Amino acid sequence: MIEKLTKRTLALAITAALVVLPACGKIGDQNAIGQAGKGPVKQFTVHARSTGYDMTEIKVKQGDTVKITLKNEQGMHSLKIKGYNKEVRGGKTITFVADKTGEFVFSCNISCGKNHKAMTGKLIVK
Numbered sequence: 001m002i003e004k005l006t007k008r009t010l011a012l013a014i015t016a017a018l019v020v021l022p023a024c025g026k027i028g029d030q031n032a033i034g035q036a037g038k039g040p041v042k043q044f045t046v047h048a049r050s051t052g053y054d055m056t057e058i059k060v061k062q063g064d065t066v067k068i069t070l071k072n073e074q075g076m077h078s079l080k081i082k083g084y085n086k087e088v089r090g091g092k093t094i095t096f097v098a099d100k101t102g103e104f105v106f107s108c109n110i111s112c113g114k115n116h117k118a119m120t121g122k123l124i125v126k
Helices: 002-036
Strands: 041-049 057-060 065-072 078-081 086-089 093-097 102-107 120-125
Touching: 041 057, 057 065, 065 078, 065 086, 086 093
Parallel strands: 041 065, 057 120
Antiparallel strands: 065 093, 078 086, 078 102, 102 120
């Protein structure tokens, strides 16, 4: 009788673990996402032409989720943020959490012509 009870208890414990542990993982994942970006989502669309970006400053607060879409109006361009190691190419969107404060230079990472070096701006995180 004790052997049957032990096997049954063990089976119930394993079943409970299989149900509870995956749920715990999901809760942990959601909390990690929630803690990563506690601030609001800040969306920006930057238009790139051979003469430069139409937006040369992007200001956000630490903890904000930043969403940047790059639209190529003329030529092929990208927008790479130094210090965050994030890059978006024309027609695409990047999303990240502004977890470091400071001023971070962004520039075109594609050799795009004679005004290539003028294609710069700043991400300012306070």
